[in-house]
Amino acid sequence: MDRDESWTVIAEQRRAVADLLAGLTADEWETPSLCAGWRVRDVAAHVAMAPQPPGTLTMAAEALRAGGRFHRLNHDLAVRYAARPTADLVAELREHAGSRRLPAVTNYRNMLFDVMVHAQDIAVPLGRRLSMPPEAAAAGATRVWTMGWPFWARRRFRGIRLTAIDTDWSVGSGPEVSGPIEALLLLLTGRAAALPRLTGAGLSRCR
Known part of the structure; x- marks a missing residue:
């Protein structure tokens, strides 16, 4: 964007x-x-x-x-x-x-x-719903993945592949964790509330 x-x-x-x-x-x-x-x-x-x-x-x-x-x-x-x-x-x-x-x-x-x-x-x-535009969420997730401090996402999720199911976005390598891009953005920024919306073989490592 x-x-x-x-x-x-x-x-x-x-x-x-x-x-x-x-x-x-x-x-x-x-x-x-x-x-x-x-x-x-x-x-x-x-x-x-x-x-x-x-x-x-x-x-x-x-x-x-x-x-x-x-x-x-x-x-x-x-x-x-x-x-x-x-x-x-x-x-x-x-x-x-x-x-x-x-x-x-x-x-x-x-x-x-x-x-x-x-x-x-x-x-x-x-318990409210606010929509997050997928393209914007993907841009945000990419920024968090590449920026280092304060989230250190690339280091924290080393050995895991993160893949969005609602837009063309994926990073990393290894066992996959997939879900809506907004849930992945929340995961990358340290929000455990994203976990119930995600699936995949790498999920146990994210926990």
Whole structure:
């Protein structure tokens, strides 16, 4: 997918997340997401913050507070932002859905898989369905497979062949694991919730 196509999907995913969130109860906002230690509210805040990132000085101060740990930095920023009224988070997602502004440390290829995966982090534990375009999911899966940190997917799934059943995508070699490309993308990014949607001789090694 090219840059413009990717940004179109990013905007669509942000709007879809906003529409889902708008109908949640107070308890559902507090539901644990697929990200360990993150509530639905926290993931929503993270997605809402992406097109309106803090300034360089703020980020430097937050990095110091987090002891230089990237995951802690992300978590703490999201939790603090999640204290905002839920209606504000929904409104911001809609207002900035089409924004192409990016945090300094990332790019649109990373943003593409990030928003799709986080949409599922919210939807799956709530028993809701958000569609993920197969072509975009394949682009995201390829990006995760090749990027190394923070997922190290190629190393973690060494000796396994991953194959999508709904689009032309496969990587690796060895016993096969197959399923929908969106489930494979979730697997590559460390979401065990993808496992029930996958089959194949290599599945036991993925567990």
